[in-house]
Amino acid sequence: MTMPTYLGMPSFPKAARAAVADTRLRSNLAHATGTIRDRRAKAVDELADWPELRESAKQIKDHALAHLGHYLRQLEEKVTAAGGTVHWARDAAEANALVTRLVRETGEREVVKVKSMATQEIGLNEALEEAGITALETDLAELIVQLGHDRPSHILVPAIHKNRAEIREIFRREMPSAPADLTDDPAALAEAARRHLRAKFLTAKVAVSGANFAVAETGTVLVVESEGNGRMCLTLPETLITVMGIEKLVPTARDLEVFLQVLPRSSTAERMNPYTSAWTGVHAGDGPQNFHLILLDNGRTRVRDDEIGRQALRCIRCSACLNVCPVYARAGGHAYGSPYPGPIGAILSPQLRGIGSEVDASLPFASSLCGACYEVCPVAIDIPEVLVHLRAKAAKKPLERAAMGAAGWTLRSPARLKAAQRAASAGRRFARHVRFPRAWSDTRDLPTPPAQSFRAWWRSTHDDSA
Amino acid sequence: MTTAREAILARLGSPGGDPAAEYAAIRRDYLEQHHPDADLVELLAERVADYRAVVHVVPEGELPRVLAKALREGEYVIPDGLPEEWVSQVGSDRRAAEDADLTTVSGVITDCAVAIAETGTLVLDHGPGQGRRALTLVPDHHLVVVPADRIAADVPGALARLDVTRPLTLVSGPSATSDIELSRVEGVHGPRTLEVFLT
Numbered sequence: 001m002t003m004p005t006y007l008g009m010p011s012f013p014k015a016a017r018a019a020v021a022d023t024r025l026r027s028n029l030a031h032a033t034g035t036i037r038d039r040r041a042k043a044v045d046e047l048a049d050w051p052e053l054r055e056s057a058k059q060i061k062d063h064a065l066a067h068l069g070h071y072l073r074q075l076e077e078k079v080t081a082a083g084g085t086v087h088w089a090r091d092a093a094e095a096n097a098l099v100t101r102l103v104r105e106t107g108e109r110e111v112v113k114v115k116s117m118a119t120q121e122i123g124l125n126e127a128l129e130e131a132g133i134t135a136l137e138t139d140l141a142e143l144i145v146q147l148g149h150d151r152p153s154h155i156l157v158p159a160i161h162k163n164r165a166e167i168r169e170i171f172r173r174e175m176p177s178a179p180a181d182l183t184d185d186p187a188a189l190a191e192a193a194r195r196h197l198r199a200k201f202l203t204a205k206v207a208v209s210g211a212n213f214a215v216a217e218t219g220t221v222l223v224v225e226s227e228g229n230g231r232m233c234l235t236l237p238e239t240l241i242t243v244m245g246i247e248k249l250v251p252t253a254r255d256l257e258v259f260l261q262v263l264p265r266s267s268t269a270e271r272m273n274p275y276t277s278a279w280t281g282v283h284a285g286d287g288p289q290n291f292h293l294i295l296l297d298n299g300r301t302r303v304r305d306d307e308i309g310r311q312a313l314r315c316i317r318c319s320a321c322l323n324v325c326p327v328y329a330r331a332g333g334h335a336y337g338s339p340y341p342g343p344i345g346a347i348l349s350p351q352l353r354g355i356g357s358e359v360d361a362s363l364p365f366a367s368s369l370c371g372a373c374y375e376v377c378p379v380a381i382d383i384p385e386v387l388v389h390l391r392a393k394a395a396k397k398p399l400e401r402a403a404m405g406a407a408g409w410t411l412r413s414p415a416r417l418k419a420a421q422r423a424a425s426a427g428r429r430f431a432r433h434v435r436f437p438r439a440w441s442d443t444r445d446l447p448t449p450p451a452q453s454f455r456a457w458w459r460s461t462h463d464d465s466a
Numbered sequence: 467m468t469t470a471r472e473a474i475l476a477r478l479g480s481p482g483g484d485p486a487a488e489y490a491a492i493r494r495d496y497l498e499q500h501h502p503d504a505d506l507v508e509l510l511a512e513r514v515a516d517y518r519a520v521v522h523v524v525p526e527g528e529l530p531r532v533l534a535k536a537l538r539e540g541e542y543v544i545p546d547g548l549p550e551e552w553v554s555q556v557g558s559d560r561r562a563a564e565d566a567d568l569t570t571v572s573g574v575i576t577d578c579a580v581a582i583a584e585t586g587t588l589v590l591d592h593g594p595g596q597g598r599r600a601l602t603l604v605p606d607h608h609l610v611v612v613p614a615d616r617i618a619a620d621v622p623g624a625l626a627r628l629d630v631t632r633p634l635t636l637v638s639g640p641s642a643t644s645d646i647e648l649s650r651v652e653g654v655h656g657p658r659t660l661e662v663f664l665t
Binding site: 028031033035036046048049055056059070071073088089090094139144156157159160163164167186187190191198202215218219226227228229231235236251253256257258260261268270271273274277278280283285295301302304 | 469470471473474475477478479480481483485488489492493494495496497500513516517569582584585586587592598599600603604621622625626630631632633634635636637638639640641642643644645646647648649650651652653654655656657
């Protein structure tokens with residue numbers, strides 16, 4: 001098992017059709033993504049060197065991915081030397097079994113959790129539940145999703161599809177400590193969550209977290225958050241179990257100066273998020289005295305083998321691409337059928353899981369290729385490029401696959417493109433009458449190719465150019 | 467049977483090349499600091515206030531009085547190593563021991579290791595005058611003194627001053643959430659009031 005495909009998940013177009021018809025969902029999403037989009041742009045514009053930071057972030061991640069084995073060994077050595085224990089997990093089943101065993105060894109039946117994409121990806125909460133262990137989500141949005149028996153629909157704000165009135169209803173129904181006169185004021189809702197979780201934080205013996213970054217050189221692990229629930233989980237319990245995708249690694253502590261600048265501005269549009277915690281193994285007399293770090297593959301080494309697709313592993317889970325995506329804003333996160341929705345999900349899920357299911361085969365097509373996602377990505381993942389690459393792989397019909405392959409072959413070479421454009425111009429009178437293949441041509445208007453391509457026109461008017 | 471570790475490392479292979487040399491070649495054309503001409507105290511004060519933290523800019527002689535006046539009812543923890551002259555006007559009856567029940571104390575007064583002017587961030591490395599991590603987390607009122615020499619202009623300069631193998635907490639404003647309709651609300655699980663004294 002890698003990452004669970006939600007049971008009975010239909011293909012993206014089918015799921016999206018239902019979501020688009022939900023006007024409340026669309027208005028909740030339009031409101032939230034619209035707000036954050038403008039604020040992100042402002043936060044990014046404030047830094048004159050944004051393109052340079054982005055380039056460095058990209059290069060650091062690419063370098064770490066190229067030498068991943070080297071850096072993982074280094075990380076393991078440093079964490080171990082600092083008093084932590086490192087475990088490795090090939091897939092979700094192995095990781096879940098490890099966490100279950102480690103929790104059982106403490107004798108506890110309940111764990112508090114810091115919001116983590118990796119544990120969503122492996123379906124940890126469900127696995128723990130089967131083993132009789134209760135996992136309590138402590139991030140406000142995760143708590144809303146958990147109490148509402150719902151699924152996350154956004155990387156950063158899993159409950160983005162719920163508005164304040166809906167959240168109030170969930171709290172009143174599911175949270176015993178919620179006051180009877182609870183209003184839908186966000187401050188009152190946050191206060192209710194604070195009270196609900198306070199006692200849990202103070203008594204929890206075991207916490208489970210993810211990691212935003214890990215520094216190979218020192219063995220330091222970082223969690224970036226806002227509410228303080230992360231600090232509670234990382235500081236107060238006796239045992240901390242961190243599940244980290246192997247691609248979260250950066251080589252040195254200096255690299256953090258890049259990522260701590262690009263991540264908060266890209267995700268919550270803040271100069272810096274309220275809290276970032278860093279720890280190295282076990283610190284005597286301060287925080288958990290048992291630290292387990294689980295290094296999770298779960299398809300990542302396979303993604304890394306794909307020269308075009310591997311750039312998805314640079315992702316730092318900021319969710320900027322979701323907030324600018326016209327498809328996400330209309331379809332919502334659930335239609336993507338995975339914990340990773342939006343543009344990054346459309347390239348990550350099919351690669352991590354392999355294109356086996358209907359939903360994974362449809363995800364590379366869940367995009368208009370407008371390129372807004374690439375534009376805002378702080379680690380410069382060319383999402384449209386990967387989408388097109390995956391479309392060629394996902395195309396089910398041999399003819400479609402051949403056409404995608406041929407298009408790719410033509411577009412890769414300027415000479416071949418020139419020849420193709422010349423041929424199109426020559427055959428322009430016939431182009432409009434093409435009715436084959438039918439499923440494609442009946443729903444698409446084919447523009448008549450111009451008599452002269454831009455390239456040809458340029459050559460004829462700029463004869464002297466080299 | 468191969469272990470998960472062996473299997474994963476085998477899949478990753480060894481690409482050859484010299485990681486150290488390749489790492490050194492990574493382009494770093496970004497700025498060391500974004501406001502080279504700024505008054506750092508002023509910039510830090512403005513940026514911390516943006517997060518809706520309470521900010522006091524006080525001359526050193528005034529600090530004990532202003533600090534003592536900022537306390538609410540109840541007891542405050544003053545971690546070992548905090549300069550006594552800062553808290554000279556905090557009476558012994560207002561002080562709680564470091565091992566006190568943190569759910570009953572009103573707050574905590576600490577130093578910080580570094581502050582980042584550009585981002586309005588206070589970095590605790592939980593050394594002298596800062597206490598263990600729980601001290602600045604569980605109580606509701608966190609007062610931080612930032613002497614001018616602690617201030618770094620920007621993120622790179624701040625990180626260069628820190629030992630990352632110490633436990634670190636970067637604090638930028640009071641605890642907050644953007645989880646409801648992506649609007650920021652201050653005050654969730656961490657201290658709901660952050661009060662900063664620049665001196």
